[in-house]
Amino acid sequence: MLIIACALSLFAAAPARAEAAGVAAAAKAAPMSLWPRSGLRDGGRHYTIKGQRVLVAGTLRPYVAGQAVAVTVSRSGRRSKLRAGVRKVGRDGRFLVAFTARRSGRYVVRARGAATEDRGAITARPLAVRSIVPRVRRGSSGLEVRLMQRGLARLGYVTPRSGRFDAGTGRALIAFRKVNGMARRPAASRAVLGKLFRGSGGFPLRYPKAGKHVEFDWSRQVLVLARRGRAERIYHSSSGTIVTPTVFGSYSFYRKQPGTNAKEMVHSSYFIRGYAIHGYKSVPNYPASHGCLRVPIPNALSIYRWIELGDRISVYR
Secondary structure: OOEEEEOOOHHHHOOOOHHHHHHHHHOOOOOEEEEEOOOEEEOOEEEEEOOOEEEEEEEEOOOOOOOOEEEEEEEOOEEEEEEEOOEEEOOEEEEEEEEEOOOOEEEEEEEEEOOOOOOOOEEOOOEEEEEEOOOOOOOOEOHHHHHHHHHHHHOOEOOOOOOEOOHHHHHHHHHHHHHOOOOOOOOOOHHHHHHHHHOOOOOOOOOOOOOOEEEEEOOOOEEEEEEOOEEEEEEEOEOEOOOOOOOOEEEEOOEEEEEEOOOOOEEEEEEEOOEEEEEEOOOOOOOOEOOOEEEEHHHHHHHHHHOOOOOEEEEEO
């Protein structure tokens, strides 16, 4: 049995999706179009996790007062129907529906706008959503790993997109788990994947209006490179111990040192005295440095290049 519900109020609550925006743009010329507002996309196909709620948005161009939309969702010959109300947004009409993918398989969403005095009946190109039960582990590869990596990257976690669950993917998962208060290990549990497919679990900036800047959250042990009010890159990191603590406050980067120095600090960006962000051979899941902010060596150069002299960094609990 398919369960489907009208969810017009979710337009304000649903997070923005870059991929959904791309799909919507591609269909801009069509008088009626559908696109997913949840799940993940790979190779032009849309995926969700079995048991999750699927949000599907629609647009009619232009808006016609009083027009209703009939939506059907089908899987393996079973079909559910719903009439969705349309509200005006600018010159267009918008609607949003939701259904729960209770089983694995291919769901097809169709929509038809009823005829009015001003316009005949119109239909949207059908939208297919595939419900899967992803199982990924270290060393695995393929579609499910690509989807996981895409979900991490969409939220700002720095990860390869190779489709292989490698060390870089593991570091991104550690950062994700740190941000979300989960056990700090490089593993993709059902809870992790559920959040990624819903598009939740990103890093909430402490200073979203600070422009281009860096944040280090001591309680979560993550380093964040931020720009335009969002977390652009999120990294697993490690700060100073209780004996050699990291300084707290807001500072500006004043010196940069490329390469590896005598203390084995790699690509260092200094923000006060000898305190710097730098790559290091050991970056555990807890405070372990002499006061600096350690990052994994494979990430050090890209961080070093992103940071410019004069950029601000805020270190807080």
